[in-house]
Amino acid sequence: MGFNVKIEGNETIDLKKASIKTVLFKTDTPDDSNARSTDLGVTITISGKILAAVGGDNTDDTMKMATWSLVPAEKADCYRKVTVEVIAADQMVRKFSFPNAFVVDYTENYGDTEGTGTFELIVKQKKDKLPDVKIEGGYKA
Amino acid sequence: MGFKLKIEGQENIELGVKSIETVKFLTDTPDDSNARSTDLGTSIIVTGKILAAVGGENSDGTMKIATWSLVPAEKADCYRKLTVEVIAADEVVRKLSFPNAFVVDYTETYGDEEGVGSFYLHMKQKKDQLPTIKVEGGYSAKN
Numbered sequence: 001m002g003f004n005v006k007i008e009g010n011e012t013i014d015l016k017k018a019s020i021k022t023v024l025f026k027t028d029t030p031d032d033s034n035a036r037s038t039d040l041g042v043t044i045t046i047s048g049k050i051l052a053a054v055g056g057d058n059t060d061d062t063m064k065m066a067t068w069s070l071v072p073a074e075k076a077d078c079y080r081k082v083t084v085e086v087i088a089a090d091q092m093v094r095k096f097s098f099p100n101a102f103v104v105d106y107t108e109n110y111g112d113t114e115g116t117g118t119f120e121l122i123v124k125q126k127k128d129k130l131p132d133v134k135i136e137g138g139y140k141a
Numbered sequence: 142m143g144f145k146l147k148i149e150g151q152e153n154i155e156l157g158v159k160s161i162e163t164v165k166f167l168t169d170t171p172d173d174s175n176a177r178s179t180d181l182g183t184s185i186i187v188t189g190k191i192l193a194a195v196g197g198e199n200s201d202g203t204m205k206i207a208t209w210s211l212v213p214a215e216k217a218d219c220y221r222k223l224t225v226e227v228i229a230a231d232e233v234v235r236k237l238s239f240p241n242a243f244v245v246d247y248t249e250t251y252g253d254e255e256g257v258g259s260f261y262l263h264m265k266q267k268k269d270q271l272p273t274i275k276v277e278g279g280y281s282a283k284n
Binding site: 041050052053054059063066067069070072073074078079102103104105106107108109110111112114115116117122124126127128 | 169
């Protein structure tokens with residue numbers, strides 16, 4: 001399957017199928033709760049490759065994710081709109097929209113035996129905006 | 142890909158392509174926060190080899206890192222300017238600058254079956270100086 005990730009804020013970050021390897025969508029409530037908890041957290045984890053621009057290509061947008069992860073909480077720009085599309089066999093399996101997502105963790109890994117780096121981005125929807133999270137899918141891409 | 146590490150303070154430490162094996166850049170906020178947290182930590186973790194100077198070469202800068210990791214917090218020299226460059230195919234993929242970096246952890250490992258040692262260096266930017274971190278890249282390394 002392939003993935004498209006779009007992050008919209010003061011700048012637009014577009015990540016394409018060539019760079020994204022895995023997407024993990026997670027809703028989490030306390031495991032020890034006796035009934036449905038109001039303490040709900042919704043997270044998307046995206047991992048992928050950091051591609052070096054070879055042969056005059058444009059560099060990928062991963063660097064903008066690194067700078068986004070550094071935006072302090074005082075600025076409105078730390079919340080951005082994240083859209084993740086999961087596409088398989090011309091079908092839109094899932095389309096996740098997080099209109100007020102913020103970065104929980106961001107990691108970049110590089111090794112001397114590899115030609116590309118890897119990244120992991122964990123974003124969460126702002127808790128008071130949870131009803132705005134949209135999950136669609138099951139239609140033709 | 143190759144890496145260049147530069148640490149500038151009272152003395153300069155430079156490590157090149159031959160010594161460094163992996164670089165990790167990390168921004169971390171509490172995983173259980175409900176909204177964007179102000180508790181932001183930004184780290185760089187570098188691992189690599191400690192090369193023995195053979196045939197009259199100069200020894201590498203790893204020993205200076207070991208002494209830096211011992212500088213007590215009372216001294217200004219415990220904060221140094223850190224620059225890491227990640228270079229692949231003549232392109233600077235990332236240039237990370239932490240102007241006020243300090244050592245969180247430093248480890249050196251040696252074994253009787255190896256000719257080189259290995260080090261692990263975890264550095265963090267001073268928290269009140271977080272806005273001075275610079276992330277650049279995407280330009281040619283040839284200049």
